[in-house]
Amino acid sequence: MLSDDELDRLLRDSDPDPGGPATDPDSAAAARILARVRRGAQRRRRRLLVLAPVVALTVAGVTAGTYAWVAGDGKGHTLDSTGLMCVGSDRSDAVLGFDPAADDPVRNCRQVWQEMFGEPAPRTLTACVDSSQQGSIAVYPGGPDQCGRHRADPYRGPTREQLGLAHLRTDLAKHFAGRTCIPHAELKRVIGQLLAKHDLDGWTSRHFQTADKEPEGACADISYYDEPERTIWLGDHKAGTPVHWP
Template sequence: MTIDDRALDDLLRRADPVSLEALPGGDQATAVRLLERRIQPLPRRRRYRIRVLVAVPVAAAVVGATAAAAVVLSSGPATSALSHGCYAAVSLHASTAVLGDDGGDPVDSCRRVWQTAFGQPAPAVLSACVSATGKVAVFPGATACRELELREFDGSFTAEAQRFAAFKRDAVAAMDGRGCLAVDAAAVLVRQLLTAHDLAGWTVDTGDQVPSDADRPCASLAFDEAHHVVYLPRI
C-alpha cells in the first residue's frame, strides 16, 4: 500500500500534535536560536588511549647478564697442547709468535722470546687466555682475556690434550732415537704409540709413495691436532 504525501503529513501531525500557530516564525529570534542549537556539531567524544604495562623481570635480566659476564670471565683448561701463541698486542690479528709446547708455563715461554720476536721488552704483565680453537694465547696486559671475551687459561689442559702432549713427546723421542726410519716402519711405531696413549680416532697419513721419493727415504713427523691426523712426510 502506498501513502501519498498528504496522508503522510496527516500521520506526522497526529504523532506530534503541535499547532502550527504555536511554532515561532522562521524569522523570529527563538526560531533562530533553535536552529543554531540544532545544527551545532555534537561534542567530540573524548578518546582514551589504553596503556599496556609490561612487567619486566628485572631480577632475571640482571641474573642473565651476570651469568653471561661470568662465562666470558671464567677460566678453564686448554684443549690443545700442541703449541701456543704470543701476541704483540691485545688483538687476535696482532703479530704472533707461535711456540711449540715444551711442558712449561706459556707466559714464561712468551716472555723469554718477546724481545726477539717483537723487538721490544716484554710487558710487565702478560695474560694467558684460551682461544676459540682451544689453544693458549698470551697477550700483554691484565685485562686482555676480558677485552677479547676469551676464557682465562687456568694452567691446565684437558685429559685428551694431555694424552696427546705425552704421545707427541714420545713419538718425537722414538723417531729421533732410531735415526733414519722408513715411512712404513714409522707408521707402525706411531700407531703403537697412539694406542698406548689411548688416542682413539687418530689416523696416520703416509702420503703418496712414488719412485721419485727414493732420494728421501726417511720419515718425519707432522701433527694436525684439529683433525686428529699424524703425517709422515719424507725427508
C-alpha cells in the first residue's frame, strides 16, 4: 500500500499544471488523476507479486526460468484495449490512445516513432501483451523474440467483446457530438442502449467515487473503461467545455 506521503507525491506529479491552482478534489480531473495513480500502484503491486513465486522457486531448488508469467488473458489479448504503449530502444515509452476496431499497434507506433523518440522507426517492430496488471499492448523494436525477452506474449488482436466496446465508444462520440453537458441519467441510459446493441453482456456504468461518497454532478463524462471488471466509470464534467471520449 502507498503511504500518505507517497500518494500525495504521486498526485502532485500527475497534475498537468503543478504550479497553478490546486486541482479541485471534487472535479472529474481529480477523479481521473486518482484513477491513474491507483492503476500505477496496482502495476507496482503486480511486479512485487510476480517476484515472490520466483524467489520461492529458487529457494526450493527450481530455476527461475521455469516460472511462467501471465500476460493479458494468457491468450494474446490485452486487458486494456483502449491504450497502446510504444517502447523505444532506450526503454523510454510513449502511450497512445488505441481503437482496436480501426488501428494496428505496429502501424500506429511507426507513425509517431520519429516524433516521440527522435529517431527513425526500426525496420521491425513487434506488438506484444505485457505482464502488467492491465496487460497492456506494448510495441518493441525487433522481432517476435522481443515479447519473451520482456516477459510478454505476442499480441493476437482484439476479442469480440473488445470490438464491441470499440464500436460503443465510437457510437457514444457520434451520439453526443457537440454536447458540452450531458446529465448522468442521460449518459447512463444511452450507454445501456449501446451495451445491448453491441452484445456487451455483464457490463455496467457507475459513478466514480473517492473515499467520501459524493452526489453526481450536473454533467457527466467517462473517466475510463475497466475491462476486467466490465465497468464504465463515469466522472463529473465541467459544463461548457468539450467532452473527451476516451
